[in-house]
Amino acid sequence: MPGGTFDDTFRAELEELIRWRRDVRRFRKDEVDPVLIEHLLEVADHAPSVGLSQPWRFVAVTGEMERAAIIESYERCNKQALQGYEGSDADLYATLKLEGLREAPVQFAVFCDEATAKGKRLGSRTMPETLRYSVVTAVHTFWLTARAAGLGVGWVSILEPEAVKEALAVPQDWTLVAYLCVGYPQEEHTDPELERAGWEKRE
Amino acid sequence: MPGGTFDDTFRAELEELIRWRRDVRRFRKDEVDPVLIEHLLEVADHAPSVGLSQPWRFVAVTGEMERAAIIESYERCNKQALQGYEGSDADLYATLKLEGLREAPVQFAVFCDEATAKGKRLGSRTMPETLRYSVVTAVHTFWLTARAAGLGVGWVSILEPEAVKEALAVPQDWTLVAYLCVGYPQEEHTDPELERAGWEKRE
Numbered sequence: 189m190p191g192g193t194f195d196d197t198f199r200a201e202l203e204e205l206i207r208w209r210r211d212v213r214r215f216r217k218d219e220v221d222p223v224l225i226e227h228l229l230e231v232a233d234h235a236p237s238v239g240l241s242q243p244w245r246f247v248a249v250t251g252e253m254e255r256a257a258i259i260e261s262y263e264r265c266n267k268q269a270l271q272g273y274e275g276s277d278a279d280l281y282a283t284l285k286l287e288g289l290r291e292a293p294v295q296f297a298v299f300c301d302e303a304t305a306k307g308k309r310l311g312s313r314t315m316p317e318t319l320r321y322s323v324v325t326a327v328h329t330f331w332l333t334a335r336a337a338g339l340g341v342g343w344v345s346i347l348e349p350e351a352v353k354e355a356l357a358v359p360q361d362w363t364l365v366a367y368l369c370v371g372y373p374q375e376e377h378t379d380p381e382l383e384r385a386g387w388e389k390r391e
Numbered sequence: 392m393p394g395g396t397f398d399d400t401f402r403a404e405l406e407e408l409i410r411w412r413r414d415v416r417r418f419r420k421d422e423v424d425p426v427l428i429e430h431l432l433e434v435a436d437h438a439p440s441v442g443l444s445q446p447w448r449f450v451a452v453t454g455e456m457e458r459a460a461i462i463e464s465y466e467r468c469n470k471q472a473l474q475g476y477e478g479s480d481a482d483l484y485a486t487l488k489l490e491g492l493r494e495a496p497v498q499f500a501v502f503c504d505e506a507t508a509k510g511k512r513l514g515s516r517t518m519p520e521t522l523r524y525s526v527v528t529a530v531h532t533f534w535l536t537a538r539a540a541g542l543g544v545g546w547v548s549i550l551e552p553e554a555v556k557e558a559l560a561v562p563q564d565w566t567l568v569a570y571l572c573v574g575y576p577q578e579e580h581t582d583p584e585l586e587r588a589g590w591e592k593r594e
Contacts, residue, residue, distance in 0.1 A: 189404075191407070191411070192407075192411040193541065194404065194407075194408060194538075194539040194540075194541075198401065198404045198408075198539065199536070199539050199540065201392075201397065201401045202405065202408070202535070202536060202539055203434050203536070204394070204395075204397075205397060205401075205405070206434055206437050206438070206532060206536070207434075207437050208394070208395040209437075209439065211439060231406050231409055231410075234409050234410050234412075235409070235531075236412065236414060236531070236534065236546065238546075238548055265516075265517045268516070268517075269513075269516050269517070272512070272516060273511070277511065281513070284513075286513075286514070308476070308480065309475070310472075310484070310489075311489070311548045311549055312548065313468075313471070313472050313475060313549075314468045314471075314472070314548065314549055314550060314551060315548045315549075315550070315552065317523070318548045320520070320524075321523075321524070321527045321568070321569070324524045324527040324528060324531070325527060325528075325531045328438075328439070328527070328528045328531045328532075329409060329531075331439065332405070332535075333402070333405060333406070333409070335397075336397040336401065336402050336405055337397075337402065338396065338397075343439065343441075345441055345514045345515065345517065345518045345521045346514055346516075346517055346518075347517060347518070348517060349518065365524070366524070
């Protein structure tokens with residue numbers, strides 16, 4: 189196809205990718221080729237950003253102590269979250285596996301560099317949150333291209349942003365947007381619609 | 392390919408799509424098939440959302456008065472933004488076309504329904520902003536699939552969220568996340584890297 193045009197076959201596969209993408213919680217411990225990860229990050233740099241600010245900062249979380257601190261933060265938050273449910277909701281919540289923090293071989297804390305001068309704040313004066321929204325599009329881009337490469341990604345939000353910042357010693361004016369677990373998924377998904385129902389079916 | 396697996400050809404085209412995607416400001420006034428728009432919205436419903444909350448609300452902006460109110464809000468904000476620049480930056484800023492509000496045949500204000508009970512707040516208690524981040528992934532999904540269909544999308548952030556809410560009479564607990572201009576683009580992009588440079592080259 190001429191540059192920048194896409195045919196029906198591609199569009200059908202793109203939709204398939206979008207429907208198959210999952211939040212993965214069960215990972216195999218198999219290592220992921222760092223060359224692949226670097227490539228996915230480079231592609232993610234082409235995500236949209238307000239004023240072309242590209243304010244995302246993907247911080248790899250590799251050390252044992254760093255990962256332990258992340259897990260501790262998760263445990264504190266999850267315990268509090270459980271207390272927000274009653275009866276059968278609470279029972280079910282307690283059984284859910286909501287993260288792959290102990291198994292995922294690759295993990296990133298993705299921040300927004302709120303102080304970046306890149307783009308000279310074009311487009312973000314009235315709605316400064318668009319800087320963080322730009323980071324979300326980079327995360328989503330990474331998520332889709334990773335899935336296309338057979339990798340699972342799980343976005344863990346049950347964390348204390350300040351605890352994560354401190355554990356990773358990042359600059360004060362960075363805001364945590366997302367924490368990502370990345371690796372080859374353990375689960376087999378035979379039906380993209382069915383297996384999503386779970387928690388939702390209880391409504 | 393077996394369901395859920397993607398080959399190198401698809402992955403290369405996906406990357407091409409990501410690199411070709413633009414924030415479009417110059418639109419042709421040609422109408423867009425509403426069936427196509429509906430389809431793109433249905434696919435966007437498969438974007439990731441915290442706790443499967445799907446909190447996005449795409450509100451079509453069609454009426455003359457509504458569109459006039461949006462344009463007025465933009466003009467107020469853009470005038471203020473211009474005042475934030477000096478000298479040659481200000482001169483350049485004043486020449487930039489930052490939106491297609493007068494021409495784009497299809498326009499959406501995309502909100503986050505902050506009060507949605509869907510998903511029972513799973514995953515969003517510690518970081519409630521993840522509800523809005525979920526809306527961003529739906530916007531980004533729409534953006535990519537629209538681009539694959541030859542449509543341009545422009546995200547206009549130079550707006551007053553409260554003025555937009557009021558103009559569209561949406562529920563009070565909805566938050567404006569994005570305003571989208573959609574249509575067939577006027578500009579031809581022969582080199583995806585070159586034409587992005589513009590504003591950035593001045594740093």
